Amino acid sequence: MSALLKDRRALVTAGASGIGRVIAERLIEADARCMVCDVDTAALDAFTSTFGKGLAVRADVSDEAQVDVMFDQVEQQLGGLDILVNNAGISGPTLPAEELSLEDWQRTIAVNLDGHFLCARRAIPLLRDAGGGSIVNMSSIGGRLGYPKRAAYAAAKWGIIGFTKTLSIELGPLGIRVNAIQPGMVEGPRVERVMREKAASAGISYETLQERAFQRISLRRGVTAEDVAALVVFLVSDAGRNISGQAIPVDGDQTSLG
Ligand code: NAD
Numbered sequence: 560m561s562a563l564l565k566d567r568r569a570l571v572t573a574g575a576s577g578i579g580r581v582i583a584e585r586l587i588e589a590d591a592r593c594m595v596c597d598v599d600t601a602a603l604d605a606f607t608s609t610f611g612k613g614l615a616v617r618a619d620v621s622d623e624a625q626v627d628v629m630f631d632q633v634e635q636q637l638g639g640l641d642i643l644v645n646n647a648g649i650s651g652p653t654l655p656a657e658e659l660s661l662e663d664w665q666r667t668i669a670v671n672l673d674g675h676f677l678c679a680r681r682a683i684p685l686l687r688d689a690g691g692g693s694i695v696n697m698s699s700i701g702g703r704l705g706y707p708k709r710a711a712y713a714a715a716k717w718g719i720i721g722f723t724k725t726l727s728i729e730l731g732p733l734g735i736r737v738n739a740i741q742p743g744m745v746e747g748p749r750v751e752r753v754m755r756e757k758a759a760s761a762g763i764s765y766e767t768l769q770e771r772a773f774q775r776i777s778l779r780r781g782v783t784a785e786d787v788a789a790l791v792v793f794l795v796s797d798a799g800r801n802i803s804g805q806a807i808p809v810d811g812d813q814t815s816l817g
Pocket of ligand 1: 571572574575576577596597598599602618619620621646647648649650655670688693697698700701741742743744746747749
């Protein structure tokens with residue numbers, strides 16, 4: 560993997576923790592110069608203490624002014640950009656659509672969808688100036704299926720697919736490839752917390768609920784952040800040079816069953 564992305568400059572949004580942090584680590588391991596943004600200051604500090612000062616920026620991707628300041632810093636620190644990983648996203652409240660407030664709907668759309676747009680819009684001139692590049696957008700299998708009690712999240716994750724395909728058509732002639740990744744349930748503290756809450760409210764053990772969930776997945780196992788990061792590295796490297804406009808599930812084949 561080493562040197563696969565030598566001299567490439569990358570930005571990973573929401574890269575200070577969770578899946579984004581693992582993506583950033585793998586890009587750095589492949590020799591990319593990688594910056595991250597996040598809203599979590601403590602996680603950003605932890606990132607800079609490992610990878611060096613100037614590589615982490617505090618920015619909320621749904622805020623146009625903050626995105627502008629972030630991209631100014633990216634230009635200063637990296638001198639341009641070859642790779643944008645639009646990873647930032649929030650689940651929003653777990654509620655049926657009729658109980659969802661307009662404010663919660665709009666916040667979920669703002670982070671998941673506006674954030675992708677705002678960051679891509681600032682990245683495009685930099686990628687063009689670099690003579691081409693790659694954008695990876697983070698959708699979800701919630702962007703392939705319906706997702707009960709997560710209407711805003713599903714709407715945003717489906718929206719990312721339309722955005723990805725449109726950008727791919729617009730930017731392909733410039734040598735800029737645009738793809739989306741659709742992870743299934745990624746193992747980690749967030750999913751474990753949600754599953755433990757679900758198990759408790761259903762009156763069953765966490766292990767029983769997890770086993771039932773695996774029965775709906777062809778490969779009978781969960782997805783890891785490493786699985787997602789491996790696909791990102793592949794897509795942004797020259798190995799993915801003829802792949803654009805695609806929405807690729809990393810879900811152990813949860814979606815064949817529907
Ligand atoms: P997470 O909840 O662990 O959050 C990761 C980081 O995002 C945190 O450091 C947080 O501070 C940051 N963040 C939140 N709002 C932000 C904002 N407005 N601007 C900048 N940073 C912000 O998320 P995760 O589980 O690592 O998920 C990352 C992406 O993958 C999201 O787009 C998510 O929808 C998608 N995804 C996750 C799963 C899963 O099972 N975890 C499944 C499918 C898709």
